Amino acid sequence: MRPFEQIVTEYGPTVLRVCRAVLGGVDAEDAWSDTFLAALTAYPALPGDANVEAWLVTIAHRKAIDIHRSRARRPIAVERLPEPTATTGRPEEWDGDLWRALTALPHKQRFAVAYHYIAGLPYKDVAAITGGSTDAARRAAADGIRTLRAAYAEASATPSPADQRGQS
Amino acid sequence: MTANSESDAERLLAALPVIDADTNARLHARLVAKAERDGVLDIAYRTLDSPVGTLLVAATGQGLLRVAYAREDHDSVLAMLAGAVSPRILRAPHRLDEVSRQIDEYFRRERTAFDVPLDFRLSTGFRRNVLAHLPRITYGSTQSYAQVAAAAGSPKAVRAVGTACATNPLPVVVPCHRVVRSDGSSGGYVGGTEAKRTLLTLEAA
Numbered sequence: 001m002r003p004f005e006q007i008v009t010e011y012g013p014t015v016l017r018v019c020r021a022v023l024g025g026v027d028a029e030d031a032w033s034d035t036f037l038a039a040l041t042a043y044p045a046l047p048g049d050a051n052v053e054a055w056l057v058t059i060a061h062r063k064a065i066d067i068h069r070s071r072a073r074r075p076i077a078v079e080r081l082p083e084p085t086a087t088t089g090r091p092e093e094w095d096g097d098l099w100r101a102l103t104a105l106p107h108k109q110r111f112a113v114a115y116h117y118i119a120g121l122p123y124k125d126v127a128a129i130t131g132g133s134t135d136a137a138r139r140a141a142a143d144g145i146r147t148l149r150a151a152y153a154e155a156s157a158t159p160s161p162a163d164q165r166g167q168s
Numbered sequence: 169m170t171a172n173s174e175s176d177a178e179r180l181l182a183a184l185p186v187i188d189a190d191t192n193a194r195l196h197a198r199l200v201a202k203a204e205r206d207g208v209l210d211i212a213y214r215t216l217d218s219p220v221g222t223l224l225v226a227a228t229g230q231g232l233l234r235v236a237y238a239r240e241d242h243d244s245v246l247a248m249l250a251g252a253v254s255p256r257i258l259r260a261p262h263r264l265d266e267v268s269r270q271i272d273e274y275f276r277r278e279r280t281a282f283d284v285p286l287d288f289r290l291s292t293g294f295r296r297n298v299l300a301h302l303p304r305i306t307y308g309s310t311q312s313y314a315q316v317a318a319a320a321g322s323p324k325a326v327r328a329v330g331t332a333c334a335t336n337p338l339p340v341v342v343p344c345h346r347v348v349r350s351d352g353s354s355g356g357y358v359g360g361t362e363a364k365r366t367l368l369t370l371e372a373a
Contacts, residue, residue, distance in 0.1 A: 003211075003246045003257035008196065013187040016195065021184075029195060036199050040256055041208045098183050117181045145177040152180060 004040050007052060012036070014119060015056050021114035022064045024103040031067055035060040054125045057115055061129050068107070101151040108132075109144030116141045200260040210254035212263035215242065218275050219370070220363040223340070225264050225271070228253065231285030232267050234337050237359040252290065271340065277370065280307035282341045290337040297321060298332035305346040308371045312350040334358055340367070 015035060019028035038059050046055065102110060108130065115126040116137070127137040203209035211233065213226035224236040224245055233253065236245040250257055261268075266284055273279035281303070291299055297320045304319075305311050311319070313329045320329065333344035339358050345367040349355045357364035 001250050001255040003250045004255055005213075005246070005258050008199065008258070012192060012195065016187050016191070017184060029191075029198075032195055033198050033202060036195075037202045037206065037208070040199070040203055040258075041206065043255055098181075113177075113181075117177055118184070141177075145180065148180060149177075152183075 001044070001046075001048065004043050007039070007043070007056075008036060011053055011056050014053070015060055017118050018057060018060055018114045019064065020099060021102045021118055022061075022110055023067060025099065027067045027071070031060060031063045034063040034066075038063070051125070053119060054121055054129070057119045057121060057125075058129050061111065061115070098148070098152070101148050105144050105147060108136075108140045109147070112137050112140035113144040113148070117145070196259075200258055200262070203256075203258060204260070204263075208256055209258055209260060209263075210256040211249055212258060212260035213246065214259060214261040214264045214268065216264075216268050216271065218271065218340075220340075220359055220366050223271070225267055226257075227263050227267070228287045228289075230289075231287040232338060232341060233287045233290065235339050235341055237339065237363065239360055240358070267341070274340070275370070277373065280371075284341070286338060286342070288338075291332075291335070294320065294322065294325065294328055295332040295335065298329055299336060299338070299342050299344075302336075302342050302344055302346070305343060307343075310346045310348045310368070313347055313355070314350055316347050330356070343367075346371075 012032075016028060016032050019031040019035070023031055035056060039056055046052070102113065105113065111130045112123075112126055115121050115129060116123060121129075123134045123137045123141070126141070127134045130137060130140075200209065200212075207229075211226050211228055213224060213234075215222050215224050217223075221238045222242075223238075224234070224240075224242040225232065226234040226236075226246070226249060234245060234249060236242060246257060267282070270279055270282050270284060274282070288296055288299065298316060301316060301319050305316075313326045313333075314323070317323050317325045317329045322328070329347065333347050334356060336342055336344040336358055339345065345357060345359075345364045347355070348368075354361060354364050354368065
């Protein structure tokens, strides 16, 4: 069994990207910390042949659901996304909008896009994490990507990001 | 989805920013603090520079567990600890602050004995008896393998003393470098004969 430090080094950045995609920036770091603390605690019992990344994303998914639930109990105003900063519309400044567009997707689509495209898990694993069929996971990811692409086209065309894009 | 649109989607998401080093460091520090708080950080480690190369130091909650020379391959040492003690291992310098300070002082000739709790669980039986005796060989002096065998209660176990020293999990701190051949030559050392000579020269000055 590898020292847990190696697990953090190898998968930490990807899991943070997944957490950002499903939760947005505000809660992502809490979800990341909760995920790796839970993983460290359970790590000695993990079977040697387990898919470590799928295992971590499964834990992260549960933490994200927990945070979504506690968020739902908070006043609406808290959930408002931070105002986008001024941008010149250069592509390298667009990624903030991509995060926002991701977090504006319906949950199922957001999870499917994050777990398949960011974590790189096959749809079979995505379905095992989110529930539902492999085909449903594939469809949700495809729908999510279609919305993101539309948002991307909009963002590329309009330098001002102040609109509410991506709310499908 | 076709293969084409798959790679298209990957290109789209490649626009997401990479995680920067500061963020990684901040999150790692937070994880270490929470793991300590919850009592699930079984082994903390760090590396430190010294005149005998980069040393790995690792500690459990009980005390210093392992000191390793670079030639032992730190990754292999950590993998061994994961198997022998626990895989709940994190780079967590704070737990090693005190021993690191004392090792620094030792190499600056400001310290002649170590005063930190030791976790001897990696050694058992006779080897452990030998290691327990070694701190009694005072700074700047040496003993032969035969003398150590006698002191550990088995005068004939000279070769076993050699093995105990060669497998000392806590070199530098538990001074196996002060055990030399009866003819006065330095003999083997877990850190290499060069490192042994460096330590003995440092202590003789």
